[in-house]
Amino acid sequence: MVSVLAISDEGKLESLATEYAFHRFSLEEIQLATQNFDEDLVVGKGGFGKVYKGHIIGGRDTTPRLVAIKRLGSHSGQGAAEFMTEIEMLSKVRHCNLVSLIGYCSENNEMILVYEYMPNGTIEHHLHKADAPLSWMHRLKISIGSARGLDYLHTGVGTREGIIHRDVKSSNILLDENLEAKIADLGLSKIIDQQFSVVSTRLKFTFGYVDPEYLNTGHLTKKSDVYSFGVVLFELLSGRRAVDKRFREEEWNLANWAKKCVKERRLDQVVDSNIIAQISPKCLKEFVQIADRCLNSSRKKRPTMAAVVVALQQLMELQEQFNSSAQASSSTGGPDTQSSTRMEHSFRIFSYRDIKRATRNFGSHMLLGHGIHGEVFRGWLNKKTYSPSMSDSGLIIAVKRLFTYKFNPHMVKEIQQKMKSLEEFNNPNVVKILGYCAEEDSILIIYEFMHQGTLIDYLFSDERRTERHLFISRVKIAIGVARGLVFLQTQPELADCSLQMHNILLDEEFNAKISDFDVAMLVPSSDAPLYLQPNSSYDLKVKNGVFGFGVLLMELLTGNPVASESDLTATRHCLPGEHGFVSLPSIYGALDCRIRLNFLQTKPAVQLALLAQKCVADKYYLRPTLESVLEELEEIYVVMLNIENSGN
Template sequence: MSATGHRKDSEPSTSSSLQGSEPCRHFEFSEIQQATNDFDESLVIGHGGFGKVYRGNIINGSSLVIAAVKRLDSMSSQGAAEFWAEVEMLSKLQHCNLVSLIGYCNYGKEMILVYEYMPNGTLEDHLHNLGTPLSWLERLNICIGASRGLHYLHTGTGIQVGVIHRDVKSSNILLHENWAAKISDFGLSKISQTNRPSTYVKTVVKGTFGYLDPNYYATGKLTRKSDVYAFGVVLLEVLCRKRAVDTTLDEEQWLNLARWAQESIKEGNLKHIIDSDIRDQISPKCLKEFVRIAEKCLHNNPKQRSTMAEVVVSLESVLTSQEKFNNSMQTPRKTIFGRMVNMLPFPFKGENYGLIPAGRAEQSLAVGRSAGSAVGADHKMFPDKHYDYSGLETFKFADLKWATKNFSKDLHLGSGGSGKVFLGWIDKSTLAPSTCGNGNSVAVRRFNKGRRHVEQWMTEMSLLGGLAHPNIIRLLGYCNDEKHEYFLVYEYMENRSFDHILFTTAKPLSWGIRLIVMIGVARGLTYLHSSKNQVIWRGVKTSNILLDQDFNAKLWDFGLAKFGPKIGKTHFSTVFMEDYVYVAPEEYLQTGYLTVKSDIYGFGVVLLETLTGLRMLDGHRPNEQHSLVDWASQILAKRETLEEIMDPRLQQNYPLVAALKYAELTLRCLAHKPKDRPSSEEVLQDLEQIYDINK
């Protein structure tokens, strides 16, 4: 049921300050009639406050495409204002988690919107109308997609403005054929100036009961946190499979989901409110965290609610934690700390290796005594107890030797500065070594000997034990033996490393796949840079991007990673990295200053390699082209010469406007001054918009 409110038809819902692409296509009414068989009732696929939605075949350019045609009902409370708001908004917003507007038609009293067709309907349909058996992981992925779309609306349309949706609900979350979530229905949306002290919009209250922010309803002050509240209700819908307001009961017994769930949680009845279909699928840890996210979204004080950026990161963490739980072995897990110190072949002298956040040293775990050398309480090697290592398995050297056929050359996957990586197999349930081709595939990394490599081994193990994200490699366990051999065991990536596929495989990657890989990397970086302790990866390069069978990117090799600078500081000095071609100028030309923007420079190099299909350094190229950055940057800045450096294997199968935006983003990442580079979050938003153009 929509909340009441009136607005003149001439009132604009948006502002000319919203910058974007060209307006969408205008359709003739006769085209719409033909597409829908003159609005044949058998083609109706939905009905909302605006009117009926029809399935139609639209001629778009030279193609016949299936579209969703939404026609304004003459009896609807909505009208021209909502119609033009939708046209203006969606013609200028581009994101893979927003529904795309193909065009519109206004003819006399007819007002019609034409969207891309979403074969799987709405989230509301599957939760409440169709009884679809959505798994917990499917629901989580839908929530993540929707949260990314809302986050883009709030922050992704430019530095000056953001968009408040104002009607977030499960019926406005559409599902593509691959179940990707897309936010729809922008008729009530408002522009919000993000650069002003006053961040609310004073407006007549509109929205949908059950999702309506109580603070907005009481004050008329609309903020982005009003969308956050509504999304919190959606999270509860997904968890409990109950409507925001259950009107099937007697009016006096109507159930308000947000209030009911919050009261049930306080009473300790959390497990009893979960949809019984998924109750056995959720790990206790994930359930607790998911509910915490929903509660923060629903906080009475808008200032205490999460931002959508925080919601995205938190949900991604829940997804990864759930996947870990699903893949966890049933054998008792072993903790890392009982044997850690005795593994070391040399005494330490109390150096800080950059893994303990400032001010947290007193919380860190002290390492005991090693090889007869005293290591006092002030020697703390690992992050604080916030990090959970209990999921890491301790492997025996003999087991890894068997699993890799004695580290056979035939199973050698690759080599790096710290050691070699081998393919191995372990039993799914017992983790015992398995014969070649049986059980679970794993990647076994054997570190080179020497103090520096052991330090990297410890850094990687301590850091990855506390990271959980779909675009970060999953560490399964570790091994050390009395001969001072050090190993880490990871999940196996079927498509190996990105550099292998980009530079050496015969079949070139398509433009779309390249963008998917880059978006995955950007998501991983955004997670690292926005995490509580802000991690600087320092490993951004194509060989450190691994790809699964669906070309989802996973970051790996964290041996040189560091936590961000102390609060109030913008940078800190660091030891120079050997792989200098990806290193930002401030690290090697100036004073070794390191910030998250150093990662962005490295990512700029990766973006450039992906665009051109060329390695950063190649002595076989002409002298002036040895350095890809020096040579290509000059060409990138000239729109008319961009095709000179585009990978010829793409055979011009890419939208030129997308390639130009990609080139512009690459140049920004490669800016000489760190302050001129975008944040990882901005990079992600730009790449998602570029990918949307690709569609």
């Protein structure tokens, strides 16, 4: 038996195979599985060689197993080093969105890898060669699956460091029998120590997908993968290749062309004509924004893969809601013009009579709260028809009845115009508006119901002081608020608003959502400030919200309100990081006693405290941007999820 690998490499493979339970196949077994490398069994070709479909017995299998067998060509650019890297990487990582390694063969100068078989091939094939186009829902599902796989690599699970894939492209994303996406081909990957975000490496890349900053500097980071994934997202959306010379020269490069279309607001031109009728307009807009952020020329401004996963999952929910609404309309032959509610754009216009019935005549037992702008009541609707439900079941809603001292018929048209502009405020971290009513001298706004109430009640109310809290829920809340603030910063009409903890609501899963942004537009600014009650905490200024957000982080950590300069000084002093002092006892002493914190979570807790200290630095130019704070929070959250998933 002759091996192309060095003796030391052979020993390393034997050790890995034993430790991680994959199989070393003989060349005879490979030849039997591929019928001596029969060309009729070839299912893929590339610069590396050929991939064969075959049945093989080995390892724990006692019956033939369908597998993919990659035979590296003798003149392949993917030599012994990449062969070793592929095995080493795949032996250490296991994830439902990564192609699994079954075994290898390194005999008679052959380098062969055996993987689980992916019956639906690559997304490159489906997008550019297959007869039947992928539906939009399938493309969205594929984008989520592949994003999850990359996020898993980046966060270091199984390696204690992160892994940079380095060759993210549509031909390296495979599909199983259910069209679930799995990342393949880790032969060029690099392990990166989480302490250092950059790896200097010899340039290897695929044109059309490569991060321009990597080309310019030779420095590889996780954000290089994010750039490549942005190209894949636009490839999924447009059906165009990353580099396609069938178009005019200025349109050859998909990334450059797509970014230009986005800048010029020509979104419809970026969509594959086969799926354009399937996409919700809002879903299209936000999908394009995600892909465009991934392609940002500045690495720092690109999102993490963790953030991309969350954003794409929220888009899937948005698209599913759109599909359900469309299906309901078609099944009834179109909307009922005689109904007491009707669709106008994406908001429903409710009748005053129906909302009065849904809230039990605005009964005191249905009152949730009140403030300067008005009162908020609980109500019930039928989930399918949105008609009033009288059985205290169905869809629970929150109804805000605004105080209007100058109501007149001319206001109705004005309110309708303002509500139309609010339809653009579609973001998972702002409270969702379901519809409104402007009649009977009343302005009513109907919202999704937030089961956990306000953040101020969650943290400070006497009734909830005895509850036990998960630390990861606090981090999740912080991320939701940060995302909401980042979104509101993009809205010029809200740049001067102040938010408080009364404006931050929590749903059943402790996702934080910002409320009352709509009131700031509906009610003249001279009538009332945005917040509903007297000051109990520092304002979160939308325009420069990082200081107020740092205060909020401190309140989430300590469970105590910070309502004055002296409160802030005292809290800063007790949290780790003040004057550079950090210790584990200090975080245990400072944390809210209701938080359940195990030993593995102490590092994320200290990181969160240090982040809060940076946000409230005395000199404003020393404070980070809200975007960078959000990115760091997302990285902390992923680490905590990994701790939870490990069973610790």
